[in-house]
Structure formats: structure tokens, C-alpha cells
Amino acid sequence: MLEAQIILQRLRKLAAKDNRPSALSAASARASALFTFVTRERERIAGCAFPRTSMVVIVEGSKELVTPGRQMRYAAGTVLVLPKGWRGDVVNDPDPKSGVYRAIFIDFQDELVNRARRSLPPQPNSARFDAALDPVLATTIHHAGEGIVAGTLPAVLVEHRLMEVLMVLGLRGALPEDTATLSDAVRALIRWQPNKSWTADQIAAELGTSNATLRRRLASESTSLRAISAEVRVELASALLSQDGLSLRDAALAAGYRSPRRFAERRRAELKGRQLADV
Structure with missing residues (x-):
């Protein structure tokens, strides 16, 4: 089995069923949260607004980000990092073979994102939202996801696992710029x-x-x-x-x-x- 397939199969367990919030903005203002999106029908979610830096891991199917004048499609095995304040429409497309779309969504507290930025050397600004789901990044996401889903870990340990994800994203040049102003x-x-x-x-x-x-x-x-x-x-x-x-x-x-x-x-x-x- 190819390495990419092994990675996705492992993450698929975290996205076994749909567990989305009633609205993305309904995420807790204090703790980072994990949601899963699972659908067997093509869906367009209009007017999305992300109050915090957020990450979407496309496990199965594909996703489009739609903003005025731009329409970008991303396949399974892609990690999207949407900066705080990002707005637009998203389109979730099921995989043609399996008929299922699966994705993992994690949003990050501002303080964690800022701490990760301070811990990293200066990174070149990038307009890209996507990063490849390599083994190191996949391992940190799985580790953090399991910790959040379990609901039994102390908050400090969950934060430590999320920091690992942010640090890897930062080293990949995928950590968005600070939008505090x-x-x-x-x-x-x-x-x-x-x-x-x-x-x-x-x-x-x-x-x-x-x-x-x-x-x-x-x-x-x-x-x-x-x-x-x-x-x-x-x-x-x-x-x-x-x-x-x-x-x-x-x-x-x-x-x-x-x-x-x-x-x-x-x-x-x-x-x-x-x-x-x-x-």
C-alpha cells in the first residue's frame, strides 16, 4: 500500500462520522475544537467566516475554496490552513469511487498560534493555503486529534499536541501571517x-x-x-x-x-x- 494511502487510512478513523457544528462560528471561543465533515452529496457552504486560524485536512474527496474571481480545488491528502478572518464559500465533493467526502477541521486559539510564530524563525510570506500531508505532519495531526476527541486529557497536554501541529505547519511555510491589526x-x-x-x-x-x-x-x-x-x-x-x-x-x-x-x-x-x- 502506498504511503499516502496508509496516512489517509489512519486519519479516516478520526473522520468516521459527521460531527460538524451548526455553524463554524459556533466553535468555542476559549478551547480549540475538532470537527469532522462527512457527506455523500456535493455540498456548498456559502458565506463561511473563520474567526480563528483554522486547519482542514481533506481525508477523502476534494474541496473547493471560492472567493470572488478565484476558485481553487484541493484533493485528498491536502492540508488547508485558513488564516484568521478568511471568508468565502467552500464546496465539498465526494470521492467518485467511494462516494464519500471526509475532512477533519481544527481551529486554533489565537494565543497558541502567536506562540508558535514566536518560536519559529521568520518565514517568508505566502499566499498559499495548502500543504502536503507528509508523514510527520500526519502524525502530529493524528496525535492532536486523538487527544481532543478523547476529552480526558488535561488541557495543557492538548495544547502541547496542537503546538506540535502548528510548529510543523510553520516549518512547512504554511502558518498564516498575524492578522491582529x-x-x-x-x-x-x-x-x-x-x-x-x-x-x-x-x-x-x-x-x-x-x-x-x-x-x-x-x-x-x-x-x-x-x-x-x-x-x-x-x-x-x-x-x-x-x-x-x-x-x-x-x-x-x-x-x-x-x-x-x-x-x-x-x-x-x-x-x-x-x-x-x-x-
Whole structure:
């Protein structure tokens, strides 16, 4: 039996039956939690919002992550690490042979994620969500999953096992950046729906604050809604051009620009600014 099949068979025991919460946001605000998703029908879960850094292990079948302008498919044997604040739709597809989709979901307390970041050497920023399920990573996930499911281990031991998972993810370059600042939360929100004409009132309401407080805190972080919006849309459109092969027009529209010309102008200005900064 191939090594990958052995790994998945071992993890399949943790995902024997469906044990999902009524809503992903219903996860405990204090302790990390493990859920399992099992379905025999293709399902689309719209408007997912992840309040904490979360990991999805695709054990059987495949999963799609859908955000405006992007649709990414991942096969069994993939570990997805979704950063705190990620929003979008997910599509779970059963395996064509077995007719079953299985996945393990674990969310991590902020304090654990931050501790793992501090323990690791600086890692290059990456826009990727996925990591390969190699034997080392699979062993740490299985160890942590068994500890959570048992429900009898002291909390400190469960945390230690989860830290092992986070450390391996970090060494694989799959640990998301810290999104503790308000500007990062705004970026995640705009990235979720870049083609929406976000107002300050709407963003403030989504983030549970007031318009005045939102603007004041962003100013303290040396940025603004206008600057963040432009930055996110340029990054998204550029990624759609280079990674997904979209045309300039389609990439611009998917990123929320009303015309490709506006995106082209903004991109040229940004490239020129970088060139001057390097001089």
C-alpha cells in the first residue's frame, strides 16, 4: 500500500462520522475544537467566516475554496490552513469511487498560534493555503486529534499536541501571517468581497466598531480605508493575472475595478513607486 494511502487510512478513523457544528462560528471561543465533515452529496457552504486560524485536512474527496474571481480545488491528502478572518464559500465533493467526502477541521486559539510564530524563525510570506500531508505532519495531526476527541486529557497536554501541529505547519511555510491589526481585518474583509462598494459604515458594522473608531485606529496604523482598498484590489488583480491566467479585463473586474484602465493605471503607479524606492 502506498504511503499516502496508509496516512489517509489512519486519519479516516478520526473522520468516521459527521460531527460538524451548526455553524463554524459556533466553535468555542476559549478551547480549540475538532470537527469532522462527512457527506455523500456535493455540498456548498456559502458565506463561511473563520474567526480563528483554522486547519482542514481533506481525508477523502476534494474541496473547493471560492472567493470572488478565484476558485481553487484541493484533493485528498491536502492540508488547508485558513488564516484568521478568511471568508468565502467552500464546496465539498465526494470521492467518485467511494462516494464519500471526509475532512477533519481544527481551529486554533489565537494565543497558541502567536506562540508558535514566536518560536519559529521568520518565514517568508505566502499566499498559499495548502500543504502536503507528509508523514510527520500526519502524525502530529493524528496525535492532536486523538487527544481532543478523547476529552480526558488535561488541557495543557492538548495544547502541547496542537503546538506540535502548528510548529510543523510553520516549518512547512504554511502558518498564516498575524492578522491582529485592524488594518489586516479590513484587508480580509475587502478581499472577501472585492467587487462590493464597501463604505466605512459597512466595514465598521462588520468588524463590530464605529465609523469614527475605525478611522481613528487605521490612522494610528498609518493607513486608511482608501489605501487598503486600493492595495487589496491591486494585489488580487495581479494574482489573478499571474497565477490564474485571467485577462487584464477579467482580472480587473473580478477585483472590483469598474474598468481595466483604472487597474492598469494603479498597477503602473505602484510599480513605478517600487522602482523609485529601490533607487
